Amino acid sequence: MKYKHLFFDLDHTLWDFERNSAECLADIYEVFNFKGLNISSLDAFQQEFSVVNKNYWSMLEQNLITHEELRRRRFQETLENLGAKDIEKTFGLEINEYFLGLLPKKAHLIEGAVEVLEYLLPKYELHIISNGWQDIQLNKMKSSEIHHYFGEVITNELAGTRKPDPRIFDYAIGKTQANLAESLMIGDNYEADILGAMNAKMDTVFYNPEELPTGQKPTFEIKKLIELKDFL
Template sequence: MAYKHLFFDLDHTLWDFERNSAECLADIYEIFDFKSLNISSLEAFQQEFSIVNKHHWSLLEQNLITHDELRRRRFQETLENLGVKDLKKSFGLEINEYFLALLPKKAHLIEGAVEVLDYLLPKYELHIISNGWHDIQVNKMKSSEIHHYFGEIITNELAGTRKPDRRIFDYAVEVTKADLAESLMIGDNYEADILGAINANMDTVFYNPDNIPTGQKPTFDIKKLVELKEIL
């Protein structure tokens, strides 16, 4: 297949959300003096937030909660799950806003990201399709110095819908003036990125470092980003 347009997910695919998030959470742990809340350790806070955050993003992608609910609930529930009692209802949101201000300043990328983007840029038109907040995603890309690789940065705010809804992929093809048969979606989330793109009749690359088994097979399955150089 002669691809021309490559659509990348951002978080967990190119931008190392787990590492960048862990750094932010370490800052928050100190700034908000979480030791005084009797949270056992920074590691416990980081681990619980990771679990709660993934759960809430899954709910969001199923349209079971809104972005505003995710922002309000993820830190509040993390702290409650760690045994913190009598929290102000606004405390979780206050932490979340600090987190969102700090997170885009972090710059760690998934291993091989720059090498692969340097290889692909002369050959393809590169774009982003993300469920994240638009300004935050743009700032992440600027901080990590990958913004210049991409033409369109497509987010749910612009498309009016989010992955896995096929309408965000339809919107992406429309705004980039791409031919669907010449388009390829690359992402780490099987439900949002891969099944969403398959439902939109777009070929897919599942970035799958943990070797997650899949039902409906992607066009390609890779464990490292550098494997894209063999495919493309």
């Protein structure tokens, strides 16, 4: 068996961020009375936040903004883009704090996640490499009852850098005392997870349900998590 250590991304790879965040946004829409802010519909709010949030995470991964800027600006910009009137400059941050309090309590996982983890656990050492916040990621894993599958949970807070910087992968290898040649990174974000790991000389699995085009080819590519059983 070539691999001994499997490193998973969490959000969008195992933990269903889109579904979980949509539930949180529905709650926010009611609690903060978005109808009174002239936000046309819950669906419009959910769709706009998804776009804005992905853009901010992309900027974060390119070191163009900080975590604090993401927290402060993503909801504020979402509301402004939707034409919200007369909102305070701190309103977006207030919503973000509410969101981060509620989000980790959600438990929806990507289809096949538990089946795959059950299959892999007896065969490999499993770990997480995430750009999320340490406490929030740990709480997500506890809420969705997958924390017991993993040894190390490595975030940018521990490593002092974030994907796609190869140093977070180097840190993970050192932290787990793994052999690089026996390690495999599994994630959904081509730039952060796949290119980052490739630049650290680690083999990769690109979880690519939307069949997005790639430049450099990963070691493996899958559309469903269950496909991991085909080669692991």
